[in-house]
Structures are given as C-alpha cells and as structure tokens.
Amino acid sequence: MSIQQDRRELERKQRAQSESARKAADLRAKEARKRVxxxxxxxxxxxxxxxxQAQSKRREAVRALEAANKYGRDASALEAKAAGYGTDAAKLQTKIANAExxxxxxxxxxxTIAQRxxxxxxxxxxxxxxLSQERIAISEQALHALSAPKAEKLRILMLGASSEGDLRVTREHTRIRRAVEAALHRxxxxxxxxxxxxTQDLQDGIAKFRPHVVHFSGHGDEQLIAFEEDVDDFHSGIVVTEVISAAQKC
Incomplete structure (x- = not known):
C-alpha cells in the first residue's frame, strides 16, 4: 500500500481502538454498579x-452478580480488541515512519544528483x-601581426560552414569562383x-594564407557566426563572437 493508504488505515485503527476502549469503560462502569x-x-x-425477604434479596444479589460478570466479560473482550487495534496502529506508525x-x-x-x-x-x-576566448585571442594576435598589404595578388579566403547540413555553401563558392575565373584580371x-x-581553419587561413578578404558562407548575424566542429555527423556548431570585426581588420 502507499503511504496515503497506510495513513488512512492508521486513522481507522485509531478510531476503532478509541471506540472499543470507550465501550469497555462503559461496561466496566456498569459492572461496578452491578457489583455494588x-x-x-x-x-x-x-x-x-x-x-x-432474605431469599428474595439473595436472588437479587445473584442476578446483579451475574449481570456484573457478563459486563466484565464483554468489557474484557472489548479491551482485548482495543489492545489489538493499538498493536496494529503501532505497526502502521512504524511502517509509515520508515516509508517517509x-x-x-x-x-x-x-x-544531490541534480546539483552535481x-x-x-x-x-x-x-x-x-x-576555449573559444583562447581561440579568438590567438586569431586577434595573428591579425595584429599581419603587415600592411603590398602590391600583390588579391587573396580571398573563402570559408563555408553548415554544421546541420541545411545550407548549400559549396554551390555559393562555386558561383564565386566561376565569376572570378571569368573576370578580366583573374x-x-x-x-x-x-x-x-x-575555427582552426579561420586561424590557419589567416595566419598562413594572409588573405585580403575573408568571405564566410554559413549561419550568423552582425555579432556572431557559427563554425563547424571537426566531426563527421551533423551537429549544432560552434558560435563565435567578434570574429567578423577582427577579420575585417586584416
């Protein structure tokens, strides 16, 4: 049984014990009066x-004594029943206490598990x-270490990230490459x-390729962009802040 059921049973036993004890007390009072x-x-x-008259009084005494004895027997039975209810109630109290x-x-x-x-x-x-802050710091150091651009070829670092596989970044890069290849000064x-x-590709690309332009295809806004992790399965990606503004300084 549940704790609630045990509590209801305990209340029933306690009521039965109290009622049996009350009835036994009444019978004991009647017994005492009959003995008197x-x-x-x-x-x-x-x-x-x-x-x-003596014979009549003796018969009256016998009847009163018999009634007293009956009241006594009934009271004893009720007292035993009350004691039984008390024992049951004590066991239920112990059971409820242990369950609680x-x-x-x-x-x-x-x-404790939730807190841990x-x-x-x-x-x-x-x-x-x-880790993200460390990577950003490394990228910023690399950006600050770059020298001013010389008269050289325009270097474009093209990054694409679609960790959830919902963007066609390859197609966008292909169109850009075709446009560059068709340009006069290709x-x-x-x-x-x-x-x-x-993020490692961003760092390596800036440090080794030293691009004039960083083009990013993927999810992001004015404050952040989302790179991929080095895993094969689809995932939620790594959100990086302040990278766009840092990249624009290169």
Whole structure:
C-alpha cells in the first residue's frame, strides 16, 4: 500500500481502538454498579429477619452478580480488541515512519544528483567559453601581426560552414569562383577555399594564407557566426563572437 493508504488505515485503527476502549469503560462502569447492587442486596438479606425477604434479596444479589460478570466479560473482550487495534496502529506508525524516511532519502539523493549534474554542466560551459576566448585571442594576435598589404595578388579566403547540413555553401563558392575565373584580371586573384570550416581553419587561413578578404558562407548575424566542429555527423556548431570585426581588420 502507499503511504496515503497506510495513513488512512492508521486513522481507522485509531478510531476503532478509541471506540472499543470507550465501550469497555462503559461496561466496566456498569459492572461496578452491578457489583455494588449485589453487595447491597446480600447485606440486606443478612439484616432482614424475614426468610422470604432474605431469599428474595439473595436472588437479587445473584442476578446483579451475574449481570456484573457478563459486563466484565464483554468489557474484557472489548479491551482485548482495543489492545489489538493499538498493536496494529503501532505497526502502521512504524511502517509509515520508515516509508517517509525512505522517501526523504530518495528526495535527497535526487537533489544531490541534480546539483552535481548542474555543476558538471556549468564546468563544461565554462571550459567551452574559455576555449573559444583562447581561440579568438590567438586569431586577434595573428591579425595584429599581419603587415600592411603590398602590391600583390588579391587573396580571398573563402570559408563555408553548415554544421546541420541545411545550407548549400559549396554551390555559393562555386558561383564565386566561376565569376572570378571569368573576370578580366583573374590572374591577380588567389582563392583559398575551406569548406566545413572550423575555427582552426579561420586561424590557419589567416595566419598562413594572409588573405585580403575573408568571405564566410554559413549561419550568423552582425555579432556572431557559427563554425563547424571537426566531426563527421551533423551537429549544432560552434558560435563565435567578434570574429567578423577582427577579420575585417586584416
């Protein structure tokens, strides 16, 4: 049974115990009165000089004593029943107390597990933020270390990222390449294309290719862009902030 069912059963046992004890007390009171009546009738039989009256009083004493004995037997039965109810109630109280203690222990364990999970999640998030900041710092250092552009070919670093596979970045890069190849001064343009681009591709491309233009195809807005992780399956990607403004300084 559930704790609620046990509590209801405990209340029923306690009510039954109280009712049996009350009825037993009433019977004990009646028993006492009948025994007093029997004693008085017996005394009256001893005082009277009339044989008939003495005999009548003795019969009255016997009837009162028999009634008292019956009240006593019934009271004893009810007292035993009340004691049984009391024993059952005590067992139920122990059972309920144990169940409540177990329930509190389960709640404490679940709370501890939830707290530990939250702490692990916070540490993982902090590690991801720290890693992203470190990569951005490395990229900014690389950008600041670049010298002013010389009279040389225009270098375009083309990055494409679609971690969830919902963009056709390859097609966009193909159109750009075709347009450059059809241009009059196509020999003055160099293109480095990096599809499924990660933040490492951005860093390597800027540090090694030293582009004049960084073109990014993927998800983003004015404040952030989303790169891919170095995994084969579709995923949510890595959101990086302040990269666009840093890239524009190269």
């Amino acid at each position: 009546d029997a004693a008085r009738a017996d005394q009256a039989a001893g005082r009277t000089r009339s044989p008939s 203690a177990a329930e509190r222990q389960r709640a404490t364990r679940q709370q 999970a939250a702490q692990v999640q916070q540490r993982q998030l902090a590690q991801q933020v720290a 020999d003055q343009v160099e293109i480095d294309v990096r599809l499924s681009a990660t």
